[in-house]
Amino acid sequence: MDSKLKALIVDESSIRAAIIEDGLREAGFTHVVRLETTDRLIARIGEIDPDIVVIDLANPQRDTLEQMFLVSRLVKRPITMFVDQSDSEQTRAAIEAGVSAYVVDGLRGDRVKTIVEMCVTRFRAYERLETELSEARNALEDRKILDRAKAILMKARGMSEEEAYGLLRSTAMNQKKRIADLARSVVTASELLG
Numbered sequence: 746m747d748s749k750l751k752a753l754i755v756d757e758s759s760i761r762a763a764i765i766e767d768g769l770r771e772a773g774f775t776h777v778v779r780l781e782t783t784d785r786l787i788a789r790i791g792e793i794d795p796d797i798v799v800i801d802l803a804n805p806q807r808d809t810l811e812q813m814f815l816v817s818r819l820v821k822r823p824i825t826m827f828v829d830q831s832d833s834e835q836t837r838a839a840i841e842a843g844v845s846a847y848v849v850d851g852l853r854g855d856r857v858k859t860i861v862e863m864c865v866t867r868f869r870a871y872e873r874l875e876t877e878l879s880e881a882r883n884a885l886e887d888r889k890i891l892d893r894a895k896a897i898l899m900k901a902r903g904m905s906e907e908e909a910y911g912l913l914r915s916t917a918m919n920q921k922k923r924i925a926d927l928a929r930s931v932v933t934a935s936e937l938l939g
Contacts, residue, residue: 768857823868
């Protein structure tokens with residue numbers, strides 16, 4: 746774990762926060778900030794700019810949990826959440842909200858380091874999957890646009906599919922554009938003129 750990473754602990758209990766802080770320091774974190782309240786939490790996270798957020802909710806109320814789940818959706822950082830009790834609905838909501846580690850009745854100093862490391866690893870894996878999914882969606886969208894542009898050229902110029910693709914490719918290279926961007930221009934022009 747990189748010791749330059751900054752950790753934020755959100756915990757009303759100084760005793761429980763000390764357990765977490767000791768575990769974070771053991772994991773190599775030298776800069777640990779603690780908030781005692783969840784007031785303005787999203788704004789405070791933005792100000793502090795931590796690399797990881799550890800939230801400890803001894804006996805969470807439903808409203809508090811929902812607020813924490815909202816935080817995890819909005820804050821693109823690894824989040825570890827310790828709770829003393831939970832049900833399957835709360836656990837599912839935490840996972841769907843993007844909490845990287847949701848630990849029920851497991852706050853022990855000797856476990857914090859391992860849990861935090863797992864949280865960061867899981868967050869990074871999830872982030873990679875999101876990036877790959879986004880790239881795949883973009884590639885699919887580019888492919889659809891390219892197919893539409895080829896169809897427009899085939900119809901307008903009486904070309905074969907290979908000829909239409911060749912024209913798009915050579916024009917994109919000559920104009921130093923991505924072929925997908927040129928295809929979007931062809932589709933847009935066709936819609937304007939059509």
